[in-house]
Amino acid sequence: MALRAARWGWSRAGWQRLALVLLWLGHGAWVILGSKPGRHWTNVADVVSRPSQGLASRWAAWRTARRDAGRTLAETRAENVRLSAELAQLKTQAAQEAPRLAEADEAVRLLGLKRQIPLELKSARVIFSTRPATFGGLILDRGLDLGLLPDQGVIVPEGIVGRLWSVNATQSKVLPADAPNASVGVMLMRSRATGVLQGLGSGRALIRYVSNQEVVQVGEAVLTSGLDRVFSRGLLVGYVAEVAQGDLELRVIVNLAAPLDRVNTVLLLPPQPPLEVQPPFVPVDQKPQKKKGTP
Structure with a gap:
């Protein structure tokens, strides 16, 4: 029985050496990590998880941008439909108002002609x-x-x-x-x-x-x-x-x-209007005569 235990298990000296190694490893880790080892493990965890966090952040940003783009496209299409309707309405109004504007312009022009000709037109x-x-x-x-x-x-x-x-x-x-x-x-x-x-x-x-x-x-x-x-x-x-x-x-x-x-x-014009209703025309090349004694 003693031989079987020695073959399959450790001796007392082996267990002591293992305990001593673990003690030295723990002491070395305490010396290296300091009195607050949790902070270092946190840093290590942050470094390890940073790629996955960046990937998750990019994925979330992409989904948000896609959702915003879809919403913006829908809003743009709705705005285009509204502007098209307003443009069609303005064109219709302009077409309806065109005859009135033409008549108004014609009336203004005729009024100007009436002012130039001192007759009852x-x-x-x-x-x-x-x-x-x-x-x-x-x-x-x-x-x-x-x-x-x-x-x-x-x-x-x-x-x-x-x-x-x-x-x-x-x-x-x-x-x-x-x-x-x-x-x-x-x-x-x-x-x-x-x-x-x-x-x-x-x-x-x-x-x-x-x-x-x-x-x-x-x-x-x-x-x-x-x-x-x-x-x-x-x-x-x-x-x-x-x-x-x-x-x-x-x-x-x-x-x-x-x-x-x-x-x-x-x-x-009135029937048989007067022969002259405007001052006589002066030819363009005719210059006014100067009075004597004027420079």
Whole structure:
């Protein structure tokens, strides 16, 4: 039995050596770690667990960022839908307000023209246009109810439109200045030569009875002469587009200034207006004469 215990177990000297080694190890650990070894174990645990903590922190940050991004995307889409609805509403309002604004602008322009011409002018609206036809014209919404009469001059801020051709109880028809059967007494602004404007259609007209001796330049303004007693002198008709020599007279083509295809509101001159309602035009190249004795 004694041999079996010695073979499978330790002797008393062995156990003493083990106890001594453990004592020395414990003393060495106490000397190395100090009086508070728990702090060092905590540091060691922190170092060991730091990678896993960083990984967990990054995972949590990624999930938070993804959640915030999803929420931001949803909010952005909702904001886009709201802004699109507001934009569509504003476009609809702008489309509804466009006719009113156009009428307001037209009224302001006509008021400015009324202030420039010291005559009793009446206004009317164009309700229909038959201009594509050869002898087409403009239909106004006023007639005898406004005291209108045939051959009254029709104008807009850009220039003359034509004259009243026929008048009934509540409507009137305007013969445009570019109609083949229309005629207007005109004069050239620079040369002061007079003639008769006859329509050619499509916003163009021909000045007849201008002598070959006259000097007419392309781009020169054409004004009403007042001799037809439909328009007073000095109203803009258009601008010279072409000049060519003829057998007895110049062939002067004029582009009318008034947009006859886009007229909405017009002003009507009184019947047989006065010949002159504005100061006479002074040529651009004419300089005022100096009085004697002035430097």
